[in-house]
Amino acid sequence: AAHDDGVLLWVRVPTQGEVTADAPRITRRPDAASSVAAVVEVAGTCEPRDIIANRLDPWHGSWFHPYAFSHLTVDEAASTDEVLTVDVTFRVSRTWGVPVRAEFACPDARTIVMTITDGEGAGSVVETHATPLGPDAAGRPRTMMVEATVATSERTGFAVARHLAPLLRPAMRSTARRLWVDDMVYAERSYLLRSRGESYGV
Numbered sequence: 233a234a235h236d237d238g239v240l241l242w243v244r245v246p247t248q249g250e251v252t253a254d255a256p257r258i259t260r261r262p263d264a265a266s267s268v269a270a271v272v273e274v275a276g277t278c279e280p281r282d283i284i285a286n287r288l289d290p291w292h293g294s295w296f297h298p299y300a301f302s303h304l305t306v307d308e309a310a311s312t313d314e315v316l317t318v319d320v321t322f323r324v325s326r327t328w329g330v331p332v333r334a335e336f337a338c339p340d341a342r343t344i345v346m347t348i349t350d351g352e353g354a355g356s357v358v359e360t361h362a363t364p365l366g367p368d369a370a371g372r373p374r375t376m377m378v379e380a381t382v383a384t385s386e387r388t389g390f391a392v393a394r395h396l397a398p399l400l401r402p403a404m405r406s407t408a409r410r411l412w413v414d415d416m417v418y419a420e421r422s423y424l425l426r427s428r429g430e431s432y433g434v
Contacts (some may be wrong), residue, residue: 239269239380240361247364259337259347262384264356268397269382270404276416277422279305279373281361282343286418287344287360290318300407302329314338317349356383358408373423378415379408423429 233244235255242256261267276283286292291372293301310317316336321329332351338344346358358381365374381404384390393400 238264238273239382240359240378240415255345257263259339259345259357259359260359261338261342261382266391266394267356267382267384268394268400268404270379270408271378271380272403272408272412273379274377274409274412274416275365276375276377276420277368278375278416278419280364280375282419282422282426283360283362283375283377283415284338284342284344285422286415287346288316288338290316290320290336293320297411299323303331309334332335333391338363352387353383353385356381356385358382372427375419377412379412381408386390 235242235244237256237258239261244252246252248250248287290304290306294304300323302321302323303319305319307317307319314337317333318336319331319333321331323329330352332348332353335347335349336344337347342362346360348354348356358379361378361380363376363378382384383404
């Protein structure tokens with residue numbers, strides 16, 4: 233069984249110990265007519281939970297990606313067991329940035345979605361999906377990270393940029409892939425330490 237949601241193509245793969253769903257859980261996205269979508273894929277030696285753990289650790293953004301994020305704070309009062317709310321500035325350059333409020337949620341065990349709820353690009357989403365690929369030749373787990381960025385904006389200039397989507401998508405993919413060069417190291421390190429019976433310490 234397969235499903236095309238307009239951004240990602242899904243194939244149902246039965247997994248031992250899991251209940252097979254009739255369809256994937258698609259999160260709310262901006263309207264296709266007023267947004268631009270780009271997708272990147274990065275494979276790593278880790279388990280899906282390591283990729284999800286990376287995205288559920290908002291604090292690592294400022295430490296691991298200082299070139300992309302700054303002034304990150306978690307709004308504990310606005311967060312719940314289901315939704316994590318953060319305020320963060322996306323860096324445009326060394327001296328300029330765009331402050332936004334974002335929410336992180338998990339629609340299923342192998343997906344985490346960031347939604348910008350306030351600020352520039354409100355309504356934009358970043359979906360991160362972790363799909364197990366099975367063991368490699370050494371018996372280590374391999375996982376494919378697929379990330380879809382669906383960007384929108386109420387600015388007049390964005391409507392013009394949207395018509396130049398074929399030129400905009402490579403830049404969006406490049407930005408996401410640069411982050412995942414670092415984040416996959418994080419995920420693989422998490423798996424390696426766990427497989428050795430170790431953990432991070434302070």
